[in-house]
Amino acid sequence: MWCYSVSPMAFFIKYNKLSLFLCLLSSSLATLLTLSQGDHIPWETQYPFIRLSSTFSSRSSPPSSSSSAKSSPSNGGEKEYYDYIVVGGGTAGCPLAATLSQNYRVLLLERGGVPFTNRNVSFLSNFHLTLADTSDTSASQYFVSNDGVFNARARVLGGGTAINAGFYTRASARYVTRVGWDAKLVNESYPWVEKQVVHEPIFEPWQRAVRDGLLDVGVSPDNGFTYDHLYGTKVGGTIFDKYGRRHTAAELLSSANPHNLDVLIHARVQKIMFDTTGKKPRVVGVLFKDEHGEPHEAFISRKHGSEVLVTCGAIGSPQLLLLSGIGPKEDLVKLNISMVHHNKFVGKNMSDNPMNAIYVPFNRHVKQSLIETVGITKKGVYIEASSGYGQSMDSIHCHHGIVSAEIGQLSTIPPKKRTQEAIETYKRNKKDIPYEAFHGGFILEKIAYPKSKGELKLVNTNADNNPSVVFNYFSHPDDLKSCVHGVRMMEKLVRSKPFLNYTQYDDKTVNKFLNLSVTANVNLIPRHTNDTESLEQFCKDTVITIWHYHGGCHVGKVVNKDYEVMGVHRLRVIDGSTFEESPGTNPQATVMMMGRAIEKNVVNFIQPVVAGDTRRVGDINLSSSKSGQSWNSLSASPPHEANSQLIMII
Numbered sequence: 001m002w003c004y005s006v007s008p009m010a011f012f013i014k015y016n017k018l019s020l021f022l023c024l025l026s027s028s029l030a031t032l033l034t035l036s037q038g039d040h041i042p043w044e045t046q047y048p049f050i051r052l053s054s055t056f057s058s059r060s061s062p063p064s065s066s067s068s069a070k071s072s073p074s075n076g077g078e079k080e081y082y083d084y085i086v087v088g089g090g091t092a093g094c095p096l097a098a099t100l101s102q103n104y105r106v107l108l109l110e111r112g113g114v115p116f117t118n119r120n121v122s123f124l125s126n127f128h129l130t131l132a133d134t135s136d137t138s139a140s141q142y143f144v145s146n147d148g149v150f151n152a153r154a155r156v157l158g159g160g161t162a163i164n165a166g167f168y169t170r171a172s173a174r175y176v177t178r179v180g181w182d183a184k185l186v187n188e189s190y191p192w193v194e195k196q197v198v199h200e201p202i203f204e205p206w207q208r209a210v211r212d213g214l215l216d217v218g219v220s221p222d223n224g225f226t227y228d229h230l231y232g233t234k235v236g237g238t239i240f241d242k243y244g245r246r247h248t249a250a251e252l253l254s255s256a257n258p259h260n261l262d263v264l265i266h267a268r269v270q271k272i273m274f275d276t277t278g279k280k281p282r283v284v285g286v287l288f289k290d291e292h293g294e295p296h297e298a299f300i301s302r303k304h305g306s307e308v309l310v311t312c313g314a315i316g317s318p319q320l321l322l323l324s325g326i327g328p329k330e331d332l333v334k335l336n337i338s339m340v341h342h343n344k345f346v347g348k349n350m351s352d353n354p355m356n357a358i359y360v361p362f363n364r365h366v367k368q369s370l371i372e373t374v375g376i377t378k379k380g381v382y383i384e385a386s387s388g389y390g391q392s393m394d395s396i397h398c399h400h401g402i403v404s405a406e407i408g409q410l411s412t413i414p415p416k417k418r419t420q421e422a423i424e425t426y427k428r429n430k431k432d433i434p435y436e437a438f439h440g441g442f443i444l445e446k447i448a449y450p451k452s453k454g455e456l457k458l459v460n461t462n463a464d465n466n467p468s469v470v471f472n473y474f475s476h477p478d479d480l481k482s483c484v485h486g487v488r489m490m491e492k493l494v495r496s497k498p499f500l501n502y503t504q505y506d507d508k509t510v511n512k513f514l515n516l517s518v519t520a521n522v523n524l525i526p527r528h529t530n531d532t533e534s535l536e537q538f539c540k541d542t543v544i545t546i547w548h549y550h551g552g553c554h555v556g557k558v559v560n561k562d563y564e565v566m567g568v569h570r571l572r573v574i575d576g577s578t579f580e581e582s583p584g585t586n587p588q589a590t591v592m593m594m595g596r597a598i599e600k601n602v603v604n605f606i607q608p609v610v611a612g613d614t615r616r617v618g619d620i621n622l623s624s625s626k627s628g629q630s631w632n633s634l635s636a637s638p639p640h641e642a643n644s645q646l647i648m649i650i
């Protein structure tokens with residue numbers, strides 16, 4: 001059932017017939033909307049290469065040097081060895097696999113299911129329901145960082161784009177230069193994504209008030225609707241269309257060559273397999289479990305350049321490297337993991353951009369909106385907002401963590417007593433909070449460049465479990481300063497004229513809003529109610545995540561500038577785990593772009609399937625580079641000119 005968690009009967013008794021009727025009505029409307037958009041082609045027809053992982057038949061060994069890769073139609077027999085195995089069908093993995101498949105045999109392994117038939121994923125109105133669903137089959141895997149902050153990681157084809165708030169905005173030109181990407185290639189790759197999955201939002205009145213309010217308080221100029229990262233206030237893109245229907249990175253797979261691509265869902269990769277007989281360990285394939293828990297092995301071909309590309313996200317990628325024996329020696333030893341390569345930086349320097357929000361109750365109903373407007377300040381703080389918790393009473397009473405508009409009860413329990421049981425009791429009690437308490441919206445601030453760093457460690461060798469993660473929010477004093485600046489901006493915004501229209505509150509109310517946020521159930525951190533005098537304390541007590549966590553496989557530390565994992569052959573990491581800073585105000589645009597753009601350079605790497613098997617990358621001089629920059633210029637070079645350029649493989 002679309003409405004989450006409470007059985008229809010309980011729902012009926014608890015509330016009333018009208019509520020149930022409304023819930024069913026919205027569900028039917030959603031179905032109608034789906035049909036009216038011509039989406040009636042079953043996903044199995046649209047994406048014939050996606051199948052259950054149990055249908056994969058393993059080979060018993062890696063290819064010998066004499067064997068050659070064979071190919072057959074993707075939905076027919078097995079392809080024997082792949083040019084590329086992409087692990088993680090997320091924001092970077094889908095565009096990467098789709099583009100690679102134009103010329104190479106590609107296997108994409110995703111641990112979750114498909115997003116297409118999942119109503120919680122598909123509709124904007126259900127954004128919070130996916131996050132609230134903490135079951136093993138949820139598209140979102142819930143975790144709590146050791147800081148005591150609720151968090152989520154994707155577990156579905158499409159990755160973060162299937163569970164996120166949809167805001168789409170590019171990285172700044174300065175960011176692109178700083179990380180050494182080729183601006184031309186970047187500028188060609190964003191539109192490839194945008195044409196397929198990005199939309200201009202229907203600008204809701206509340207978002208209009210936020211925009212006007214931001215301009216009122218001096219976050220100017222007004223940059224209108226743009227994907228570009230510019231100081232001032234702007235409206236960005238969204239992956240939700242005008243029907244409120246989500247378009248995910250999984251849809252980028254429709255650009256794939258269906259004959260060259262196999263996508264396996266519910267394929268949980270356990271580890272990367274190596275041949276350790278040579279001087280340097282060389283990747284041969286991966287071990288994964290299917291939906292029944294049965295193990296399978298998949299291998300890359302022996303062709304020079306054939307690789308495993310890890311795109312499991314900022315939590316999944318360092319986790320998989322560690323599980324595969326790449327990481328700090330002492331940590332691997334503790335868990336009896338055979339060491340393949342000692343690298344003390346794997347899982348280190350994890351960052352999460354702290355977010356603090358003020359809940360603003362309104363004097364009337366406002367439509368639901370996620371992020372549409374953003375204020376980009378010169379002090380490294382971004383201001384965004386969301387509104388409305390429409391739908392049914394049922395969904396409203398779910399446990400939403402950050403997106404919870406409820407007035408918390410958990411915070412009244414002393415921190416040490418905040419056990420799982422206490423949380424469950426809290427969730428049950430929450431159902432008694434009146435519906436009227438939920439008219440309102442959030443204003444939030446994100447710190448753009450947090451200097452506080454954390455780390456990720458394995459707790460066990462089960463790939464399905466979350467590793468332990470700590471972000472050490474506000475351990476660096478500069479982050480606290482930025483936060484206080486952001487809270488002051490939010491205060492001004494609440495007091496601005498465009499907002500008064502919604503609140504009709506006077507100046508004194510701001511403190512009330514702050515206290516409301518302090519008492520709300522936003523994290524498990526001990527808090528100091530009624531201490532809003534100290535904005536530093538407010539920042540620490542109410543810190544939450546905007547889910548833009550990154551790091552763990554930094555360039556120069558874990559991967560080189562071509563995103564190759566240092567110390568081993570045939571392995572790259574391509575996703576948010578390689579970022580030192582999160583790109584743009586929100587990262588998904590750049591992560592999808594990266595999947596596309598990086599492949600454009602890989603194209604020159606091994607010989608395309610279609611052109612026979614005569615040229616090997618081994619024949620090409622990999623060590624020289626015209627520009628000396630990473631993943632530059634290659635798109636402009638035809639393959640026959642590649643020898644001076646291939647250093648920029650990625």
Ligand SMILES: Cc1cc2nc3c(=O)[nH]c(=O)nc-3n(C[C@H](O)[C@H](O)[C@H](O)COP(=O)(O)OP(=O)(O)OC[C@H]3O[C@@H](n4cnc5c(N)ncnc54)[C@H](O)[C@@H]3O)c2cc1C
Binds near residue numbers: 164168314
């Ligand atoms: C709730 C939420 C809201 C957000 N809102 C926004 C927003 O509005 N705008 C924005 O720009 N960004 C937003 N973000 C952030 C953005 O979505 C992420 O930064 C981005 O999607 C990360 O991309 P990735 O490729 O690094 O990882 P992911 O997209 O998470 O991809 C990793 C994939 O790997 C799979 N995987 C992991 N381990 C394994 C394994 N062992 N075997 C097989 N598969 C595996 C996962 O299931 C997943 O599909 C949000 C994120 C969340 C969670």
